[in-house]
Each structure stands twice: as structure tokens, then as C-alpha cells.
Amino acid sequence: MEKRKSMEWEQKSLSNELTQGKELAEQLMSHLHHSSSQETKDFLISKILFSYDKALSLLTGSGDGSDGESKHIAAHESMLESPTSFGNSSPLSEISDQDCKDKNVFKKRKTMPRWTKEVKVSTGTGLDGSLDDGYSWRKYGQKDILGTNHPRGYYRCTHRGTQGCVATKQVQKSDADPTIFVLTYRGLHTCSQVSRSARVKEEFKGNQNKTLEVEKPNQFSTEMSFSFGRAGLRVKTDHLDTRENDIFPSFSFPSTPIESENVGDHIFSAIMMESNLMDDYAPVFGSPATTFESDYLTVSPCHVSSFGLVHEVQTSESGLTEIISAPTSVTNSPIGDFDFSIDDLEFHPDYFGLKC
């Protein structure tokens, strides 16, 4: 009797997985037609593979695969287990972190939901590890990693203590190319840095069109459109470049002038948000106003001396890997907060469920 119930459940799960796989494939098809960004496609592919892997597991009865593909899937799964209290209505919830801490700080590593993405960043100057993505990080450790020439730095969000933000990242210089840094992110920010975007958004509400356009002279043109919930925000950054000019000058971001390389990081941040979220918010992000043309964002690093942009995106065993050519020095700049206000989004539990 129990066995029969179990079989029915598995059949239902199998059906669900296959259905989801089909829907994802259809989404992918749609993205192909709209020439969406490569990372979006990669992400969809990963999800499809994940669905099919689960389906196969249900069929074969094996919980997890052990082939090469499963590694990819496992990585993706970690993304789906995605972190943080995003699902939580309160971004400042300290419950997650504190509870985990109280139970056992070391258990956390095992049970804490992980959402990992890797970012390869090349710096023009070799400035080490100081790569900015718009958030403020605090280094809490460094380790020599076996088989690598460079130590790995461990960073967590500065606001972890005060706001329970669980986001962490690792920074490691590439062996193959010392100018490239591999950044591995875990967790999403639940700190008020996220809410800074809300402030930005408030500003934009003053704009009747809810559209912001910033134009920079020369070099090349990059256009990005972000859709913020129901209010479409469009950011057009023509000719991103220059250190002498603040990027997005009309933003009332906190003080620090944004140095050129940050733009790349922030573009990355936005892209990641887009690629990770848009699939489940197609009605929002998939609006005609939302375009993320990889063509715009793909710039060969050899053509960019003082400014970095995404020039390659690939999936990796730990999730999505973005390869960004990013420049030099770093300040905490805010455009990364140019993200998508949490309170305007409904987060898919598959993506943002939090467990301790």
C-alpha cells in the first residue's frame, strides 16, 4: 500500500519534472528567438538538464547520478536551493543566520542553502582580490588551495552581523591567467544594500516615464534595459567608459564615484539577477521593455583597456560562470544595487527557499 502510494507519487513527480522540462525548453526557444543573453540560455539549459536528471533519477530509482553530468546538475541544484530569506518578506531577517549559528556553526556549511556562481574577472592592473560588485565585503579567511598557485580569499557581506546577510564570496586568482580572478558567490544579499535599490527606485518614481537614460560619450555603446517589477526601468548606457565621469550621474547613489571597472561588475550583477530570476518572472522580465542583448555586453577585452564588460558566460560545475573583463581599482559603488527590488518580486520557492 505504501509502496503503491510511493509509486504514484514518483509518477507524479516524474510527470512534473518532464512537464517542467518541456516548459523550460519552450522558454529557451522563446529566448532563442529573442536573442536573449547567453547566460539566460545557459541557465535555462541548466534547468532543463536538472529537470531531466531528476526525471531520470525517478525512473531509475537512483537518487543522484555519478557521471560527469551529475556534477553539473548538482551544482545547479545548489542554485535551485538558493538561499536566503529572499523568500522571506523581511530582507533583514536575522533568523536564518542566527539560528544556524545557534545550532552549530559548522553544521551550517552542510545545511545552508547554497547558490553559487563563479565570476572570472580579469583586472588590468593586477590589483588583487579587490573586485567590487557593488556590495561591501569583509574578508574572513584565506586558504591555500591544493593544486593552485594562488590562495583563495573568503569574503562575507559586511552586514552579516547586523542584518544577518548570508551572502559570501570567494576570490581566487586564476592559475592560467593571473589577471583573471575567479569569484564564487554564495547566497544572495538580504541586507539593506539591497534596499538601496529601493531608494533608487523611489527616485525613479519621480520620473514620469519611469525611464532613465544615461549616456556617455565615446568608445562603444552598451544598452541595457532592466525591468523593475511593474515599473519598467530602462537604463541606457551609451559609450560606457571614462574614469573622469561618474557613471550614471543622475543617480543619487552614495558618494563614491564609480570607477570604470565597477560598471562591468555591476552590469554583471544585473545580468546575474536577470538570468537567475527572469525565468520565473517572465511576465515581468519578459516584457518587451526588457532586453538583455548579449551582443551589447560582449566586448572583447583586448578592445577594452579601461573598462570591463562581460565577454564570456558559461555554465560551470558550481552554477553559472560569468567571465568578466574588469578593470583595476575598486570602490564600493552602488550600481550593483541597481538590482531588482525584492519587494517587487515574488521569489520562486525553488530558487529562494531557505533552510537552516
Add this chain to the structure above:
DNA sequence: TGCATTTGACCAAT
């Protein structure tokens, strides 16, 4: 003085 970084030690996973 307060915050960030460094670094050796500890723990969990493999």
C-alpha cells in the same frame, strides 16, 4: 576607537 584584515586553529566533508 572602531572597523577591516591577517592568520593559525578548528571542524566537517570526503
Add this chain to the structure above:
DNA sequence: ATTGGTCAAATGCA
């Protein structure tokens, strides 16, 4: 036993 990830005291810096 080895390795990766984290902690926390010591130290540095503005």
C-alpha cells in the same frame, strides 16, 4: 588523513 571552509584573536589602519 587530507582538504576546504570558518572562526576568532591578534594586528593594522584611518
